[in-house]
Amino acid sequence: MVVQSIKNEIIKSTADRNKRYSRNGEQDVGYGSVYGSTSDVNSPDYDPMIDIMELFDSPTALVDVNQLLKYTSAYESQLQAEIQKKRTEYRQMLIESGPDEGIDVLDGEVMKLLDSFQNMKSLAEVTGNTINSMTANIKTLDQSKKNLTFTMTTLKRLQMLITAYDRLDKQLEKQKQVKNYSEIKQLLGAVLELNEYFQDFKSIDEVNRLNKLISAMKNQIINDIFKDFEFEFNEELVNDKLIDACHILEILGDAYKEQLQTWYINTALKAITQIFRSSEEAGSLDNLSRRFIYFQNTLTNFETKHLSLFPRSWHMSLKLTEKFCSYTKNDLKEVLSKESRVKNSVDVNILLNSLSQTLDFESFLNKKFKYYKDFDEQLKNAEAPSFTKSISDVFEPYLNIWIDHQSSTIEKKLIEFTNPSRMFQKTGEGIADDDAKRSDESLNVLESAAELFRIYRQILSQLSKLTKGKALIRLSIIFSKYLMQYQHKILDAILPDSKSLISVDLKSQQEGIDIISLVLNTADYCSQTVLQLEEKIKALIEPEELSAQVEFEGPNNGFLQLIIYCINLLFYKIENDIQISWRELSNFNWKVLNEVTGESRYLGSLKSIIREDCQLVFKKVSKIIYIRNLIDKLVEMLLRNIILNIVKLEPISVIMAEQFKLDLQELKSFINILPTLTEGGDKILSSSSFKSSINTKFKNIDNLMKVLMVPSKPMDAFINSYFSIIGDSSFSNFMKVLQLKGVLKTEATEKDKFRYMDMFKLQLGSFEETNNDVNGQLKESNEYLENLNVTSTTTTIRKTHGHTKSNSRSIYLPSTVTGTSSNSTSSNFGSTVESDATSPVPPEPPVPVNPGGSPNVGADGTASKGNFGFFNGPKIDTYTLLNTKDNLEKNFAKSFSESKGTFNENFRKFFKRGE
Incomplete structure (x- = not known):
């Protein structure tokens, strides 16, 4: 069916063509008449060439070959489907008509179908061969066209190259003296670009000869550029187009560009390298300033006359300066080496003067090139060049x-x-x-x-x-x-x-x-x-x-x-001044005291002396922290001496206890106003740690006075008061209180002690049953009383932790130095103090590191740790001591942690002022 449609189209187009021929007066001769065959596909004499020539009447019609082949293939598939369909129909017809008749009809149809298929296959083969023959000729024609086009292009470029070369050659011949490098740059660029195209044609003699001529011309231009720069440097020629000559060298390659830069820099610095040679007198360290001045003049002359001859991107000023610094550094290295070798040492004055001049020169260069960073895109965001140590580091071995x-x-x-x-x-x-x-x-x-x-x-x-x-x-x-x-x-x-x-x-x-x-x-x-x-x-x-x-x-x-x-010396002065108050306390007849009318006389003199001394000391000390430290040391010393004197007055009556309690209250109030004697004392008063420290230090002795104020009879009430005030369950501590009240003598019998022990245990059980809540529980022992040793002849306050007797050299040192570690109570009463040892002991001065004043230097050249006398133990925690306020206060608070133990009265005087 499809072939029939194609055939109809061919017949229609043939009829149209015949009509055109008839209209034009030509003879209507078709392909059928030519070949003597008909165009009817059903005819036995059917010639397919008639239809093919009709379909492909021009070379442009070949573009439809693929479509026609595709159509033919589809038609073949359709025929196969129709054959299969017909076969099915005939089989059905044979079944219906009878076996013999059906077989005959089927065989006839099959034979027709096979003949038709063979005819179609032959037609397809003939058509394919015809098409391949026609396309082969077309491909040959297309390749010929490409070859012709390439040849024409090559000849045209060769003509352009020859023309550009001739123009460049004439330009060079015409400009013998002052060359216009701007025009030469354009022509040379064109010649080099065109010549690059013919590098693959060097096998052709004419092309190879032209390439050699171009190379010779390129060398001639390079030589002319260097000559013109030399004439320009010697002021024999003025050519404002030399900057284009630099661009020509950039076109020819970086090697020529670097060659020109090196030549010019060496030529510009030639006078400096000759005049200030390291072997010459002008090259010595004495003339270093002249070298720097000479170069500054050279640099100024270059920037005035020749800087415009070079492109900015070349940074010639910077390169010229860097080369000078390199020359100078090498010369100085030789000069210094020579002087140190010949004279065994470089004159320090000359060395210092040269070093100073070099540093000034480097500073000058840094300032000059500070903004030298925006000449091209590559350096646009770069940092400015630095000349620091570009020369001066040559002095480092001689530092x-x-x-x-x-x-x-x-x-x-x-x-x-x-x-x-x-x-x-x-x-x-x-x-x-x-x-x-x-x-x-x-x-x-x-x-x-x-x-x-x-x-x-x-x-x-x-x-x-x-x-x-x-x-x-x-x-x-x-x-x-x-x-x-x-x-x-x-x-x-x-x-x-x-x-x-x-x-x-x-x-x-x-x-x-x-x-x-x-x-x-x-x-x-x-x-x-x-x-x-x-x-x-x-x-x-x-x-x-x-x-x-x-x-x-x-x-x-x-x-x-x-x-x-120094702090100990100031404290020693205060401690010594108040000795008269302690003597006044011990000389007073406390036994005749009948009532409490006000503060004791000794306390008045004590406060007066302390106030006077503190006014003298505080205004001279610049750091509030040291004033705070002095006050803390003073409180510890006052409480220590008061308890020592109170114990010596045994037995302590109720009136005496009341009087001492009042005195302690007055003393505490006085201590709280001591910071006001100096500017900035408000910082101490506003410190919660200061108030807490004062209250803690007064609390123990105040509680002891409260217990001593309670009448000893009835004993059960007294014991309950002890539990409530002291808050411990230690019978040994209770015995000390009884001894201070005079109830139990030191020589008391074991029977008396057991009697009091039984009463103590009985009241203890009753107290714990009554106060069975958490807050009512008693401590095992009150540390303050535990450290208090009461005897009839000697009263000592024993130290719970550490040594029982301290080294006399460290009684005024903080715990960070002495290496002791104790709590606040033991630090307050840290050494064995006898009742007759109330006189203050002056502190020993620090031992100098080295009497000669020089540090010990180890083999490795580093300073070794010196012998610091009694500081030769654990080192001082300097960070804690000076940088952390709370720890500093704590460390200094322990500086008098131990009282006045046995000390060598014949101490050596450190020195006297004026010696």
Whole structure:
């Protein structure tokens, strides 16, 4: 059916064509007449060429071949389906008509169908062969066209290359003197680009010859550019197009660009390298400043005359400066090596002067090129170049000479500080501005200490610009050495003898307090500044692992020792002044006391002396923390001495107990107002820890007085009062209270003791049954009474933890130094104190690290720990001592944890002022 439709279309198109021929007066001759065959597909003489020629009447019709083949294939499939359908129909028909008739009809139809299929297959083969023959010719024609197009393009480009080469050659011939490199750049760019196309045609002689001519011309242009730059440098030629010549070199390759840069930089620096050669006199360290000035003039001359000849992206000013720095560094290395080898040492003055000049020159370069970073896209966001240490690091191997010189400078300063006119000068003295003077004097610090650390900062700042390595460690050792010398030669030297504090001369006492306070404040300032100095040096050192070798523990511990000693000296003065009050207390006849009318006489004198001394001391001490420490030590000492004197008055009557309780209340009120004697005392009063500490320290002795105020009879009521007030179930503590009241003598019989024990146990059980709640439970033992040892001849307050007798060298040291660890009660009464040992013992001065003032230096070059006398035990916790307020208060509160144990009365005097 489909073929029939195609056939109909062919017949229709043939009829149309015949009509056209008839209209045009031509003979109507079809393909059928030509081949002598018919176009009827059902005809035995059917010629398929007629239909094929009709379908493919032009080469453009071949584009439909695939569609026709697809259509033919589909038609074949359709025929197969129709055959299958017909076969089914015939089979059904045969079944219906009969066996014989059906078989005959079926055989006839099958034969027709097979003939039709064979005819169609032959037609398809003929059609495929015809189409392949026609397309082969078309492909050949298309390839020929491509070859022709490529040949024409190549010849056209060759013509363009020859034309550009000729124009460039004429341009070079025409411009013999001053070349227009702008035009040459354009023509050369075109020639090189076109010539790149013909690199694959070098096998052709003509093309190879042209390539050689172009290479020769390129070399000629390069030579002309270098000659023109040389003429320009020698001022023999002026050509404002040389910047285009630089762009030509960029086109030709980076090697030519770098060659021109190197040539120009070497030529510009040639005079410097010849004049300031390391072997010449001008190249010595004495003439280093002349070298820098000469280069600055060279750089200025270049930027004025020749900078515009180079593209900005070349950064010629920067490259010229970097090359000069490299030349200078190498020359200085040779000069320094030669001088150290010939003279065994470089003159320190010349070295320092050269180093200073180099640092100034590097600073000048850094400022000049500070914004030199936005000339092209690659450097647009880059940081500005840095010339720090570009030359000066050549001096680093010789920095020990410089450090030794700084050491001698510091030593001379220490000698100046020992001058009597400067030894006691405080910060602010000599300042014209009164306001500034008053502000500095409020620090009450020696001016020499502030000046010493100013020198340290200057030296460290200079050295940190040169190195970040081991030289800083060596410098830290020098700093540590002279800090210890400063403590020994200045601070220790001006401290007064402890005897001057108890002198009859009030002027000497006042002067002693002033000096001690001055030394205390200065030592505190030095200790804090030393820690800051250590952190600063550690932060500068690279690599970071080396920073562990920097330590100022030696000098810092020395200053802390001095702080403790000064506080002990001030406390010793107060403690000695109030001895008259204790004598007044012990000499009073307490047995005749009948009633309580007011505070005792001894208490009035005690408060008067303490107030007077505190007013003198507090206004001189700059740190509130040290005033707080003095008050805490004072409270402990007062309570310790009061209980010692009370115990000696055994038996204690009810009236006596009432009087002492009143005295303690008055004393507590007085203590609470002591901070108001100094500016900033409100900080102490507002501190909850201060109030809590005072209340805790007074509570124990106050409770003891309350028990002693209770009548001893009836005994059961007295025992219940003991349970309620003291709150413990210790019979031994109860026996001490009975002894103080005089109820039970020391020589009491065992029978009496057992009788009181039975009563105590009976009342204890009754008390616990009555007060069976948690709050009513009794402690096993009251620590205060447990440490209280009551005898008829000697009263001691035993220490529960630690040693029973303390070392006389450490009675004034905090627990962090002595290594003791005790609670608040045991720290208050930490040593065995005899009743006749009420006189204060002066503190021993700190032992200097090294009498010569020099630190011990180990084999590795680092400062080893010195011998700090009685501080040779556990080291001081410097962080806790000075940086944490609460711990600082706690540590200083323990500084008198042990009272006045056995001490060598023939103590050695440390030194006298003026020696």
